[in-house]
Amino acid sequence: MRKNKFAVLNFPGSNCEKDCHFVIEHILKQDCKYIWHEETDINNVDCIIIPGGFSYGDYLRTGSIAAQSKIAKSLKKYSRQGGTIIGICNGFQILTELKLLPGTLLRNRSLNFICKEVNLVVNNKSRFTSKYNHNQVVKVPIAHAEGNYFASSTIQKELIKNNQIIFSYCDKDGNINNSSNPNGSLNGIAGITNKEGNVLGMMPHPERVSEKVFGNIDGLGVFESILDFHKN
Amino acid sequence: MALYKINLEIMPIQSVLDPQGEAIEVSLKNLDKIKASNFRVGKRIEFKVEAPNKEKCKEITNKLCKDFLVNEVIEKYTFTIKNEKK
Numbered sequence: 001m002r003k004n005k006f007a008v009l010n011f012p013g014s015n016c017e018k019d020c021h022f023v024i025e026h027i028l029k030q031d032c033k034y035i036w037h038e039e040t041d042i043n044n045v046d047c048i049i050i051p052g053g054f055s056y057g058d059y060l061r062t063g064s065i066a067a068q069s070k071i072a073k074s075l076k077k078y079s080r081q082g083g084t085i086i087g088i089c090n091g092f093q094i095l096t097e098l099k100l101l102p103g104t105l106l107r108n109r110s111l112n113f114i115c116k117e118v119n120l121v122v123n124n125k126s127r128f129t130s131k132y133n134h135n136q137v138v139k140v141p142i143a144h145a146e147g148n149y150f151a152s153s154t155i156q157k158e159l160i161k162n163n164q165i166i167f168s169y170c171d172k173d174g175n176i177n178n179s180s181n182p183n184g185s186l187n188g189i190a191g192i193t194n195k196e197g198n199v200l201g202m203m204p205h206p207e208r209v210s211e212k213v214f215g216n217i218d219g220l221g222v223f224e225s226i227l228d229f230h231k232n
Numbered sequence: 233m234a235l236y237k238i239n240l241e242i243m244p245i246q247s248v249l250d251p252q253g254e255a256i257e258v259s260l261k262n263l264d265k266i267k268a269s270n271f272r273v274g275k276r277i278e279f280k281v282e283a284p285n286k287e288k289c290k291e292i293t294n295k296l297c298k299d300f301l302v303n304e305v306i307e308k309y310t311f312t313i314k315n316e317k318k
Binding site for chain 1: 248255305
């Protein structure tokens with residue numbers, strides 16, 4: 001069977017790129033390469049991963065300087081052509097700054113950097129989550145200071161109408177409420193896609209729970225779903 | 233071409249939580265007899281723009297703000313333009 005070709009973008013300050021690369025190459029046994037932010041060629045790639053970290057030291061606004069890098073133009077073109085893009089944590093912030101996803105990520109409600117496992121309820125109607133059951137509750141870690149999703153009320157309505165909310169923070173039974181919301185995100189939003197469904201941004205880190213040795217493989221379904229999508 | 237000095241002021245919009253402003257307000261409890269409230273913390277960016285005239289400079293600055301320096305989902309901005317000797 002043909003191997004999928006993944007690419008992990010790399011910016012100065014990215015720090016989760018190796019975790020993503022490891023999952024793709026060693027767990028999923030697919031091809032994976034790094035793309036440095038000064039490159040412009042992203043042809044012949046099935047899926048782009050924008051990893052977590054602190055690109056450009058989070059200067060100006062998180063993700064804003066990465067969104068001006070050389071690779072940005074190619075990334076927008078890749079997205080317009082329907083290419084699969086997943087942005088994790090800082091990757092999500094970069095995607096909103098690129099305007100490939102609506103809204104933005106504010107400072108956490110508590111003002112603290114939060115690093116812990118959270119429960120997420122999954123909407124499986126996307127190319128990134130088809131391997132999960134609908135409304136399945138999974139446990140995935142978050143590690144961020146700016147993960148508080150915010151958007152205008154018009155965008156909120158659009159997100160709901162177009163079924164773009166893919167991951168929501170919830171309690172262990174799948175209830176979305178204030179106490180299960182770690183960072184103050186609007187409606188407990190943890191991950192969204194664009195309207196076309198080919199771009200996903202999520203604050204939790206599925207790549208950190210994709211290997212049995214960690215005692216939890218709840219995140220693996222994201223990468224398996226992408227593989228499944230490209231198989232079809 | 234003339235050189236213009238821009239003073240850009242960026243503020244969080246009213247409907248957005250401003251944690252820095254809130255933190256300042258909370259810490260004021262420790263200062264006796266000072267009644268101050270409604271703190272909002274923004275940022276100021278200074279830079280220079282080369283343009284044929286002030287109108288064009290305004291246009292360039294607005295584009296720069298909208299494309300890069302300001303996130304209008306959560307921020308609003310104002311700026312002043314001053315002539316600089318080149």
